[in-house]
Amino acid sequence: MADTRQNHVDKVEYRRLLEEIGEDYCEKGHYCIFKEFLIEAHPSRRLLVQLKNCDQAKFLWSKDAGQDVGWDETLRRWISEGHAKKFAEVYKDELSSKEIFKLVFG
Numbered sequence: 285m286a287d288t289r290q291n292h293v294d295k296v297e298y299r300r301l302l303e304e305i306g307e308d309y310c311e312k313g314h315y316c317i318f319k320e321f322l323i324e325a326h327p328s329r330r331l332l333v334q335l336k337n338c339d340q341a342k343f344l345w346s347k348d349a350g351q352d353v354g355w356d357e358t359l360r361r362w363i364s365e366g367h368a369k370k371f372a373e374v375y376k377d378e379l380s381s382k383e384i385f386k387l388v389f390g
Contacts (some may be wrong), residue, residue: 301329304381305336334371336381337388338362 302319303312310316322332342358353361362368367388374387 298323298329301332301381305332308339329377330375333375333381333384334368337367337371337385340385341367341389 302322305322306316306319309318338358341362342353342355345353345358345361370388371384374384376384379387
């Protein structure tokens with residue numbers, strides 16, 4: 285018989301991660317279509333954290349440019365400037381999205 289406690293822990297951790305990732309988009313304690321979509325899609329933790337890091341980079345790059353740089357430019361820079369490689373090197377499940385971002389952009 286499968287250990288359901290492990291599944292419960294995974295769901296609790298997944299919801300905690302969604303809270304962290306959604307903090308810039310969703311008001312705490314209120315319905316959020318963004319988080320509901322992610323709950324249904326249930327992508328891997330690694331993918332969610334990398335998307336959050338890309339979003340943070342997009343915000344910084346857009347701020348520096350004085351305009352929205354867009355997702356195409358963000359993803360191009362994420363790869364060409366070595367951030368994707370650095371993310372792969374530093375990623376650990378036990379680190380928060382913010383901790384990983386600091387390691388990638390140090």
